[in-house]
Amino acid sequence: MIYEEMLVQVPMCSHDKVELEVCVIGSNDEIKKELSYHKANITEIEDESGLADVEDKYDVIISTKYVSSVYLNKALKEKGLAVQPASSLTDTELFEKVGKLMYINQPYWFFDENEKIHTILFSSKKYHPQADIVRNKSDFIEHTDYYNTDMHISAFNYPTKIFKTILSSIKI
Numbered sequence: 286m287i288y289e290e291m292l293v294q295v296p297m298c299s300h301d302k303v304e305l306e307v308c309v310i311g312s313n314d315e316i317k318k319e320l321s322y323h324k325a326n327i328t329e330i331e332d333e334s335g336l337a338d339v340e341d342k343y344d345v346i347i348s349t350k351y352v353s354s355v356y357l358n359k360a361l362k363e364k365g366l367a368v369q370p371a372s373s374l375t376d377t378e379l380f381e382k383v384g385k386l387m388y389i390n391q392p393y394w395f396f397d398e399n400e401k402i403h404t405i406l407f408s409s410k411k412y413h414p415q416a417d418i419v420r421n422k423s424d425f426i427e428h429t430d431y432y433n434t435d436m437h438i439s440a441f442n443y444p445t446k447i448f449k450t451i452l453s454s455i456k457i
Contacts, residue, residue, distance in 0.1 A: 311349035
């Protein structure tokens with residue numbers, strides 16, 4: 286449940302538009318539940334091939350699977366953003382691959398209820414996940430067990446050694 290909270294709430298609270306066009310790749314019931322707290326028109330697809338013929342359609346893409354920067358860049362609107370899982374905070378190969386066509390591209394991390402660390406890659410054409418957080422969204426989310434404004438902001442902070450490792454492969 287924490288995973289879905291962070292997968293959904295971080296991008297939804299980083300985009301300033303009130304009603305969003307959202308594409309979910311590899312959806313599940315928990316993702317749908319988290320999205321139900323927002324004004325969103327939701328499209329569900331199985332994998333990135335569902336984006337092949339889509340252009341400038343989505344404000345937010347939330348994926349449980351890898352999505353190439355070409356598909357993201359094409360399917361996202363001018364101010365669009367996307368999230369997808371990364372294998373670790375030092376997955377520089379993924380960061381470089383996805384970040385080629387994005388203005389902001391940086392991972393965030395958190396612990397789940399079993400104390401397992403998860404990493405998600407945040408990629409955006411405009412919005413910065415810390416500087417552009419929409420507090421009139423993030424401050425009023427009351428149903429979550431983990432997500433809040435402070436967790437959102439702190440999820441993008443890294444230990445020095447990790448930051449030095451990923452600095453050349455991310456865009457902040």
